[in-house]
Amino acid sequence: xxxxxxxxxxxxxxxxxxxxxxxxxxxxxxxxxxxxxxxxxxxxxxxxxxxxxxxxxxxxxxxxxxxxxxxxxxxxxxxxxxxxxxxxxxxxxxxxxxxxxxxxxxxxxxxxxxxxxxxxxxxxxxxxxxxxxxxxxxxxxxxxxxxxxxxxxxxxxxxxxxxxxxxxxxxxxxxxxxxxxxxxxxxxxxxxxxxxxxxxxxxxxxxxxxxxxxxxxxxxxxxxxxxxxxxxxxxxxxxxxxxxxxxxxxxxxxxxxxxxxxxxxxxxxxxxxxxxxxxxxxxxxxxxxxxxxxxxxxxxxxxxxxxxxxxxxxxxxxxxxxxxxxxxxxxxxxxxxxxxxxxxxxxxxxxxxxxxxxxxxxxxxxxxxxxx
Amino acid sequence: xxxxxxxxxxxxxxxxxxxxxxxxxxxxxxxxxxxxxxxxxxxxxxxxxxxxxxxxxxxxxxxxxxxxxxxxxxxxxxxxxxxxxxxxxxxxxxxxxxxxxxxxxxxxxxxxxxxxxxxxxxxxxxxxxxxxxxxxxxxxxxxxxxxxxxxxxxxxxxxxxxxxxxxxxxxxxxxxxxxxxxxxxxxxxxxxxxxxxxxxxxxxxxxxxxxxxxxxxxxxxxxxxxxxxxxxxxxxxxxxxxxxxxx
Numbered sequence: 001x002x003x004x005x006x007x008x009x010x011x012x013x014x015x016x017x018x019x020x021x022x023x024x025x026x027x028x029x030x031x032x033x034x035x036x037x038x039x040x041x042x043x044x045x046x047x048x049x050x051x052x053x054x055x056x057x058x059x060x061x062x063x064x065x066x067x068x069x070x071x072x073x074x075x076x077x078x079x080x081x082x083x084x085x086x087x088x089x090x091x092x093x094x095x096x097x098x099x100x101x102x103x104x105x106x107x108x109x110x111x112x113x114x115x116x117x118x119x120x121x122x123x124x125x126x127x128x129x130x131x132x133x134x135x136x137x138x139x140x141x142x143x144x145x146x147x148x149x150x151x152x153x154x155x156x157x158x159x160x161x162x163x164x165x166x167x168x169x170x171x172x173x174x175x176x177x178x179x180x181x182x183x184x185x186x187x188x189x190x191x192x193x194x195x196x197x198x199x200x201x202x203x204x205x206x207x208x209x210x211x212x213x214x215x216x217x218x219x220x221x222x223x224x225x226x227x228x229x230x231x232x233x234x235x236x237x238x239x240x241x242x243x244x245x246x247x248x249x250x251x252x253x254x255x256x257x258x259x260x261x262x263x264x265x266x267x268x269x270x271x272x273x274x275x276x277x278x279x280x281x282x283x284x285x286x287x288x289x290x291x292x293x294x295x296x297x298x299x300x301x302x303x304x305x306x307x308x309x310x311x312x313x314x315x316x317x318x319x320x321x322x323x324x325x326x327x328x329x330x331x332x333x334x335x336x337x338x339x340x341x342x343x344x345x346x347x348x349x350x351x352x353x354x355x356x357x358x359x360x361x362x363x364x365x366x367x368x369x370x371x372x
Numbered sequence: 373x374x375x376x377x378x379x380x381x382x383x384x385x386x387x388x389x390x391x392x393x394x395x396x397x398x399x400x401x402x403x404x405x406x407x408x409x410x411x412x413x414x415x416x417x418x419x420x421x422x423x424x425x426x427x428x429x430x431x432x433x434x435x436x437x438x439x440x441x442x443x444x445x446x447x448x449x450x451x452x453x454x455x456x457x458x459x460x461x462x463x464x465x466x467x468x469x470x471x472x473x474x475x476x477x478x479x480x481x482x483x484x485x486x487x488x489x490x491x492x493x494x495x496x497x498x499x500x501x502x503x504x505x506x507x508x509x510x511x512x513x514x515x516x517x518x519x520x521x522x523x524x525x526x527x528x529x530x531x532x533x534x535x536x537x538x539x540x541x542x543x544x545x546x547x548x549x550x551x552x553x554x555x556x557x558x559x560x561x562x563x564x565x566x567x568x569x570x571x572x573x574x575x576x577x578x579x580x581x582x583x584x585x586x587x588x589x590x591x592x593x594x595x596x597x598x599x600x601x602x603x604x605x606x607x608x609x610x611x612x613x614x615x616x617x618x619x
Contacts, residue, residue, distance in 0.1 A: 006476030014464055208458030215424050215454040216477050217446060371445055372427050 003218055007226030015230055025196065029188040029238050033245050036184050037177040047131040048076040050085040050094035057105035059146070066142050067098070072134050082117075089121050096120045096131050108146070177250045182333040183306040185242040189235050190300065190326055193269050195293050197231045197276030202289040205280075214370045224365060228273045235269040236262075255340035264332050264346065267354050271325045274360030281367040300326040325356045376435075377402045377529045377560035378423060383432035385418050392418040394583035395432065400529075405551065405561040407570070407577030411611045414580040416564045417457065420531055423562070424454050437528040450478075453522035453530035453559075457537065461518050463507030467498055470506055471521060478525035492520045495550075512543030516550060523554050530554065532563040536570065548573055568603040579610050586610050 015021060049067060053060050068075045076094045079085035088094040099117035101107075107114045118135060122128035204210040213223060246252040254261060276293065283289035303310075303317065304326040313321060321327050328349040335341035343350070378400035385393040393415045400406045410416045421427040423436050425445030434441045437451040461470045471492060475485045493502050496516055501509060506517065515535055523530050532551075536544045548570065555561055563574070571577055571591060578588040587594055587610055591603055600606045 002479070003477050006473055009476075010462070010465065010469070010473045013469060014462065017464055207460075207463075208456060209460050209462060211426065211456055211458070212454065212460035212474075214426055215449055215452065216474070217450045217479070218477050219446075371425055 003222050004225060007218070007222060008229060011226055011230045015234075021196070025192060025234055026238065026241070029192060030241060030245060032188060033181070033184060033242055034249065037180045037250065044127050044130045044134070045072055046074045047072055047096060047127065047134065048094045049073050049096045049098055049135070050076050050079050050088045052079045052082050052085050052097065052099040054102040055100050055104035059105040059108060060100045063100065063139075063142050066145075067135070067138050070134070070138050072131075073138075086119075089119075094121070095127060096135060098135065178252060178338060179334070180306075181246045181250050181252055182337045183304075183330045185239065185246065186326060186329045186333050187301055187304075187306060188242060189239050189265070189269070190272055190329075191297065192238055193231055193235045193272035194276045194279075194297050194300075195290075196234075197227065197273045198279040198283070198289045198293045199286050200231070201227055201277065201280035202283050202286050205283075206285050220365055220368060220370060224277060224361075224368065227277070228270070231273055231276075232266075232269050235272075236265065239265055252337065254337040256336035257342060260341075260343050260346065261333070261336050263343075264329065264336075264350055264353070267350065267357055268325060268329050271353055271357035271360055274357055274364055275325075277364035278360055278367065281364055300324040303327065304330050306330055325353050328353050375402050376400065377404070378406075378434070378436050378562065380423070380434040381432060383419065383422060383434050384430045385415075385422060385427065386430040391583050393422070393429075396580070396583075396585045398578055398585060398588055400560060400562060402528075402560055403555060403558055405555050405563065405573065405575045407574030408562060408564045408580070409566075409571055409577055409607065410564070410580030411614050414611075414614065415583040416580055417533055419580070420533055420562070420564065424452060424531055425449055451528045453525070453527040455518050455522045455530070455532045455535055457533045459514055459518060461506050461514065461521060464505060466503050466505055467493065467509070467517060468502050470517070471524065474521045475524045480525060488524055492524065495553075496520060512539045512546075515539055516543070516547055519547065519550055519554075523559055526557070527559060529560040529562055532561065534564055534566065536565065536567065544570070568607055571603045571607075579607060581610055581614050 015025075051064055051067075053064065064075065067073050073096075076088060079088060079097075082097065082099055085094065085097040085099070089097060097117075097119040099119075101114070101116065104114055104116070116139065118132060118139075120128040120132040201210075204213070243254070275296070279289050279293045279296070283292060299320070303313075303321040303324055305321065306326075310318060310321045310327060332341075332346045332349050335346060376399050378398075380399070381397045382395045383393060383397070384391065384395055396415075396419060408416055408420065418427065422429045422441060423434060425436075425441060425448045429441060436448045439445075439447040439451070441448065462473070465473065468489060471489045472485055475488055480488060493499055496513070498513070498517070501513070506514060509517070519530075519532070519535060522532075536547050539547065544567070551561055551563070551573075563570075565571060574591065576588070576590050577594070578585045579594075580586070587597075587606070589597065594606050595601065595603065598606045598609045600609065
């Protein structure tokens with residue numbers, strides 16, 4: 001116990017004396033939390049539409065105005081022909097083409113039926129498909145408007161239609177920061193715990209001080225605890241600051257119990273520190289550790305469901321996704337912070353992450369040898 | 373048994389099909405200053421690492437301070453001090469913090485820590501530099517400090533791996549004063565060096581060539597045996613036949 005006290009004293013002194021490490025530990029994550037959610041916004045606004053109006057009737061003008069007024073579209077220009085509109089897409093100044101055929105109004109009035117042509121630039125698949133579906137929604141709406149106008153004077157029974165009304169639960173205004181901030185916070189804690197711990201131990205190897213430690217009676221578990229505890233605490237502090245920023249800047253107040261959140265975090269940090277420790281036992285220098293940790297953390301993040309829903313991944317990717325602790329924490333974060341889930345709801349991910357913690361640390365301790 | 377600090381018999385270390393240390397046998401008496409010489413790559417550091425419990429021998433027997441190198445490494449580690457070729461104090465801790473840390477992990481009590489710290493700083497004349505980061509000290513002082521820290525817990529044996537590499541002659545001389553002072557307190561010294569004048573300071577020494585110990589005796593006796601005037605000539609006579617290239 002006394003040995004551990006000396007180890008901790010030394011670690012804290014070194015951490016707080018390291019002028020380049022402190023900003024990395026405390027300032028960088030916070031800056032990222034302030035910037036990333038703004039950038040990682042999947043809400044599509046300002047879709048640029050090029051309109052080819054071959055009709056020039058009052059109906060076609062009404063449709064155009066409706067599109068412009070929806071808030072999601074920006075009418076980039078009116079093209080004389082489809083080919084000209086396509087050139088606008090080609091130069092990147094328009095995302096969607098809406099072609100209104102000649103005789104649009106006439107056919108609409110006479111035959112009660114008219115098709116319009118819609119083409120979307122799908123290089124950015126998300127923007128293309130969302131834009132097209134928004135535009136379809138506007139068209140449907142337009143369709144309903146004119147139907148109402150025509151049916152009413154005839155006093156006929158309206159045709160039965162099913163209207164779908166959507167309500168978004170847990171994030172009613174579909175606010176992206178609500179969705180992204182808890183996830184990004186997980187990533188930040190992951191980086192601090194996974195990277196810094198790995199680099200720190202490898203640094204001792206590189207300088208050669210670990211050899212001096214290895215000839216002292218310091219036990220393996222003492223040395224490892226001496227390394228884990230400081231970074232565990234830093235992870236906790238970073239997370240707390242992150243939660244405060246989420247509250248003050250993004251107005252996110254966890255709906256669920258904060259104790260449950262911290263309980264999960266404390267185990268999660270042990271798992272991630274175990275990962276860092278494991279990387280350090282396999283690396284001889286900081287460069288090596290950096291690349292190995294970077295490789296895995298990239299996979300962790302991309303497979304974690306932060307950016308793309310895990311449910312949409314192919315089977316093999318789902319398997320990988322479920323083999324990374326990050327996936328579980330992002331899931332649990334969103335459950336507790338946005339939905340207000342309690343411990344009963346997160347029991348399974350909790351036990352899985354506990355398993356990760358035990359496995360990774362046991363492996364690391366096994367692999368760290370005082371005698372080669 | 374009790375008057376031997378190190379007993380080593382047919383100790384071997386093999387890395388793949390490379391025999392780094394080839395059946396070396398020697399004893400070190402308690403309180404002795406034992407020089408462990410050899411060219412670069414002769415296997416000195418490997419042999420020393422086995423004796424310190426940092427590396428498992430491939431075969432052979434050895435006891436250090438009465439403890440077996442295969443099974444009782446933790447007991448060995450409590451009873452030895454070690455100073456490696458690489459400087460191994462924490463450069464981003466102060467002189468005082470380093471002393472406190474290493475003293476602490478060797479189980480010194482708070483009062484011992486204070487007492488030892490004061491004594492050590494005084495002996496090294498580091499009073500003014502006590503709160504300076506170790507990284508800011510000149511190399512010679514770093515080495516003297518590293519040695520003093522290595523023996524802070526009064527070990528039975530201290531292992532020194534080229535402790536005076538890159539240090540000026542005056543500081544080397546002071547360093548050997550520290551070694552003699554430690555030997556007077558009953559600490560056995562096991563030292564490797566490339567300086568033949570330092571070899572003369574040892575009570576007994578062995579010279580390793582290509583993983584084997586080719587000579588073991590007092591400096592005077594070795595010079596007589598190889599009919600050489602200086603230790604330099606003895607070393608040349610032995611190391612000339614080395615097959616291994618330097619590491």
